[in-house]
Amino acid sequence: MSDTSTDMTPEPAASQTGLFQQLARRIQSRWRSIIVFVPYVWLLVFFLLPFFIVAKISLAEIVIASPPFSDMIEWTDEGVMNIRLVFDNFIYILTDNLYYRTYFNSLKISIISTIACLLIGYPMAYGIVRSGPVAKRLLLFAIILPFWTSFLLRVYAWMGLLADRGTINNLLISLGLIDEPVRMLYTEFAVYIGIVYTYLPFMILPLYANMERLDNTLNEAAADLGSRPVNTFLKVTLPLTIPGIVAGSLLVFIPATGEYVIPDLLGGGNVLMIGRLLFNEFSANTDWPVASAVAIVLLFLLVLPMTIYQYFQGKATEEQ
Amino acid sequence: MYGKRSRFLSVMLAFGLAFFYIPIILLVIYSFNYSKLVPVWGGWSLRWYEVLFKSEEVWNAVTLSLQIAVVNATFATLLGTLAGLAMVRFGRFRGRTLFGGMLVAPLVMPEVITGLSLLVLFITLKQLIGWPAERGFTTITIAHITFSLSYVAVIVQARLTGMGQTLEEAASDLGAKPFKVLTAITLPRLAPGMISGWLLAFTLSLDDLVIASFVTGPGANTLPILIFSRIRLGLRPDINALATMIILFVAVCVAIAALLMFYQQKRQELDQQIADRGNA
Numbered sequence: 001m002s003d004t005s006t007d008m009t010p011e012p013a014a015s016q017t018g019l020f021q022q023l024a025r026r027i028q029s030r031w032r033s034i035i036v037f038v039p040y041v042w043l044l045v046f047f048l049l050p051f052f053i054v055a056k057i058s059l060a061e062i063v064i065a066s067p068p069f070s071d072m073i074e075w076t077d078e079g080v081m082n083i084r085l086v087f088d089n090f091i092y093i094l095t096d097n098l099y100y101r102t103y104f105n106s107l108k109i110s111i112i113s114t115i116a117c118l119l120i121g122y123p124m125a126y127g128i129v130r131s132g133p134v135a136k137r138l139l140l141f142a143i144i145l146p147f148w149t150s151f152l153l154r155v156y157a158w159m160g161l162l163a164d165r166g167t168i169n170n171l172l173i174s175l176g177l178i179d180e181p182v183r184m185l186y187t188e189f190a191v192y193i194g195i196v197y198t199y200l201p202f203m204i205l206p207l208y209a210n211m212e213r214l215d216n217t218l219n220e221a222a223a224d225l226g227s228r229p230v231n232t233f234l235k236v237t238l239p240l241t242i243p244g245i246v247a248g249s250l251l252v253f254i255p256a257t258g259e260y261v262i263p264d265l266l267g268g269g270n271v272l273m274i275g276r277l278l279f280n281e282f283s284a285n286t287d288w289p290v291a292s293a294v295a296i297v298l299l300f301l302l303v304l305p306m307t308i309y310q311y312f313q314g315k316a317t318e319e320q
Numbered sequence: 321m322y323g324k325r326s327r328f329l330s331v332m333l334a335f336g337l338a339f340f341y342i343p344i345i346l347l348v349i350y351s352f353n354y355s356k357l358v359p360v361w362g363g364w365s366l367r368w369y370e371v372l373f374k375s376e377e378v379w380n381a382v383t384l385s386l387q388i389a390v391v392n393a394t395f396a397t398l399l400g401t402l403a404g405l406a407m408v409r410f411g412r413f414r415g416r417t418l419f420g421g422m423l424v425a426p427l428v429m430p431e432v433i434t435g436l437s438l439l440v441l442f443i444t445l446k447q448l449i450g451w452p453a454e455r456g457f458t459t460i461t462i463a464h465i466t467f468s469l470s471y472v473a474v475i476v477q478a479r480l481t482g483m484g485q486t487l488e489e490a491a492s493d494l495g496a497k498p499f500k501v502l503t504a505i506t507l508p509r510l511a512p513g514m515i516s517g518w519l520l521a522f523t524l525s526l527d528d529l530v531i532a533s534f535v536t537g538p539g540a541n542t543l544p545i546l547i548f549s550r551i552r553l554g555l556r557p558d559i560n561a562l563a564t565m566i567i568l569f570v571a572v573c574v575a576i577a578a579l580l581m582f583y584q585q586k587r588q589e590l591d592q593q594i595a596d597r598g599n600a
Contacts, residue, residue, distance in 0.1 A: 019415065031499060032410055039403035039469065040415070043422040046466040050437030053444050124336040127329035139333065141578070146340050149570050150527050152544050153563040156551050157343035160350060163555060166359050167346055197339065204336075229326075251428075258430025260530050265551065275432045275530075282436060282534070292440070295433050306428050313424065 019044070051299075058089055058292035089293040099294065102272040103301070109188070109263075109273060110256035113195040114203075117252045118245065120196065121203035125244075126237075128204075129211040140208070147201045155194055155265050162190050162266070186268030194262040199255065203248040210244025211237075243312060250309040254302055274298055348567065351560035358555035368561040377546065378562065385526055385543040388457060392464040393522040397514050399465065400472025400521070405506070407473065408480040426467040427474070435534030438463045442535060455537030463535045464525045471524060472517035479513030480506075482588065486595055509591075512584035519577045523570065 093099045128139045146154060161167045162184040169181040184190055214237065222232040260275035267273070274294065281291040351369075355362030372378055403423055406413070426434065442452055442459050452458050487509070491501045529544035536545065543566075550556055 032406075035402045036406040036410065036413060036419070039399045039406070039423075039473075040419055042399055042466070042469070043403075043419070046438065046441065046462060047422050047426060050441040053440045054433075054437045057440055120332070120336060120339075123329055123332035127325055127333040130325040130329060139337075142337055142340070145571075145574060146344065148523060148574050149344065149567050150544070150563070152527070152529055152547055152551075153347065153566060154343065156547075156559065156563065157347040159551065160346060160358055160555055160560075161343055163359060165357070166555075170359055197343070200336070200340075254428050255430060258432050260432050261548070265548075275430060278432045278436065279530070279533075282439075288440070291436065295436050298430065299433055302428075302430065306425070309428055310421070310424055 054292045054295055057288055058296045060289045060292075061088075062287055062289050089289050090297070092290065093293050093297055098272075099277070102274050102277050103297070105272045106257050106274040107301070109191060109195070109271075110253050110259075113192055113199070113256050114249050114253045116192065116196045117200050117203040118249060121200055121207060121248065122241075122245070125204045125207035125211055128208055129214075143201050143204050151198060152261060154198055155262055158190070158194055158197060158266060159185060162193070185266065186270055188267065188271050190266035191263050191271050191273070194266040195252075195256050195259065198262065199252040202251040202255075206247035206251060207241065207244040210241050210247070214240055247309065247312050250305050250312075254305055254309070257302060258298060344567065347560055348564045351557065351564040353557060353560075356557060358557055358560065368557045369565075371558045372561045372565070375558070377541075378543075381541050381543040381546040384457065384540065388461050388464060388542065389522045389525040391461050392468055392525040393518045395461075395465045396468035396472050396521040397518045400469040400517055401476050401510065401514055403469060403473040404476030404480060405502075408477050409485075409506070423470055423473050426470040429467075431528075431530035432534075434467060435463070435531040438466070438531065439534045455535060456540030459535040459537070460532050460540070460542065463531050464521075464528060467531070468521035468524050471520050472514075475517045475520065476510065476513050479510055479584075483509055483591075484595075487591070512580055512587065515580055516577055516584075519573060519580075523573060 124143075128136055128143070131139060159166075163169070164181040164183060164185065166185065168184065169178075172178045173181065218236050218240075219232055222236050223229075227235070258275040258278075259273060260279050263271045263273040263276045264279075267276075275298075278291055278294045278298070281287055281294060350358050352364050352366065353360075353362055354365035354367055403419075407416075407420060407423065438459075442455060445451060446453065487505050488501050491505050492498070496504065527544065528542075529548050532542050533545055533548075536542070541549075547559060547562065551559055
């Protein structure tokens with residue numbers, strides 16, 4: 001058991017000193033190395049290293065201290081006992097009804113939102129591609145502009161629309177369509193609206209970039225050969241836009257799964273999502289080992305989509 | 321691809337744009353509402369702007385956020401440009417795959433994970449070497465640089481790829497040393513890309529709530545942290561006024577960025593014309 005513990009101990013320090021020495025040697029030989037060295041070390045220290053620490057804490061035990069988790073040295077001394085704790089944090093998450101349901105609900109919400117973004121974004125991207133040159137530029141600008149305004153304030157704008165005494169309810173009541181306000185804010189429906197609203201540009205832009213490269217003569221050829229527009233779309237355009245669909249869907253799905261602000265502001269306490277649970281676990285409960293384990297599991301869930309996205313991105317840059 | 325736009329596509333576009341803009345327009349309109357209850361119209365007024373400008377808390381948050389954004393954008397542009405140069409112009413070097421991976425990963429990493437991991441890093445560092453002694457300006461800025469530099473690197477890489485290497489090659493053929501080529505040809509031509517990168521990093525920093533919330537310390541409230549703590553409790557007219565001011569500010573920034581991109585494109589076309597003339 002204690003052997004396993006040393007195997008599982010993340011050792012970023014060892015591999016890093018090797019890398020540092022290599023890089024230090026290169027600095028003396030070539031000025032170019034300095035250019036690589038600075039951002040490289042920055043990313044190693046502030047991006048990669050933190051993940052190893054999170055992994056370490058997720059394997060630790062909660063203690064009443066500051067910071068509230070058991071020390072690593074203590075951990076290696078009592079390898080056998082703490083290996084059991086390793087599994088404790090993860091088993092707790094994977095078997096506990098709350099965490100299980102929250103992961104499931106996050107995935108459900110982000111999958112449905114991604115599909116909704118695709119259904120709205122696809123025709124919009126196609127509409128932009130089919131516009132004249134001036135209209136195309138203006139439309140693209142109009143899609144990008146909200147993306148630049150504060151994300152938090154765009155979510156806040158929907159609080160005003162969806163509230164019990166909000167704009168939509170006021171409008172419906174004054175039109176006589178309803179007598180009592182419909183509860184929309186602090187429901188799962190509001191979370192869907194919020195996610196689709198904030199992530200729709202991430203769907204439209206990769207789709208647009210993909211469709212822009214399509215050759216219209218293919219559509220014309222299909223039409224000349226007697227294919228009806230719907231048939232041409234399904235057999236020619238749709239298959240050719242799959243790279244755009246994949247890229248756009250992943251750009252919505254990945255951040256939506258870990259979303260914190262939208263479920264917190266629009267879902268209130270009623271919507272379970274993992275990003276919100278993680279944040280609250282960390283700030284309110286200060287159970288860092290469990291929060292770290294939650295983060296590691298979330299990362300594992302997203303590693304596959306992130307890898308697919310990077311693969312597609314890599315292919316796209318090579319094509320250029 | 322340019323062809324006929326069907327009625328269905330036009331309707332979808334109109335619907336989509338309305339979906340994008342109606343909430344923002346309503347947000348701005350209600351900032352001029354006299355009533356204390358946001359959705360109840362009580363006549364036009366600048367009352368909430370007055371409340372806003374008198375609030376010391378808001379000013380402190382704005383100052384802190386702007387300071388972080390400027391320092392972040394400057395360092396992120398520096399590091400991102402170096403990273404972009406390394407990726408595009410240095411061919412294969414040891415550890416390039418890991419470097420490329422670390423450079424792209426922050427773009428798709430969920431914010432809660434980035435925030436959490438940076439916080440535990442800062443706490444561990446404090447235990448080991450006593451730095452950073454306090455969380456706030458420094459820790460938020462470091463966190464922002466870490467994810468912003470990836471965005472800058474993307475822009476710089478795109479610009480470097482788009483520029484091509486013909487001018488650099490010409491310069492070295494004429495006897496310029498590699499370092500001279502970098503400072504005399506590559507960097508000046510890269511400048512518009514670096515400025516766009518700076519602006520993007522600046523806006524990303526101003527916009528970030530989640531990562532800043534993780535790595536901040538007591539008393540260091542950035543503007544998004546302040547806004548979030550207020551709107552969690554419901555609608556507030558002074559936040560509508562603040563939102564309007566921010567939207568105005570962003571609109572100005574975007575206009576500058578658009579002009580720069582226009583200039584960049586013109587310049588690129590000009591370079592191309594010169595290159596074509598050279599080839600002919």
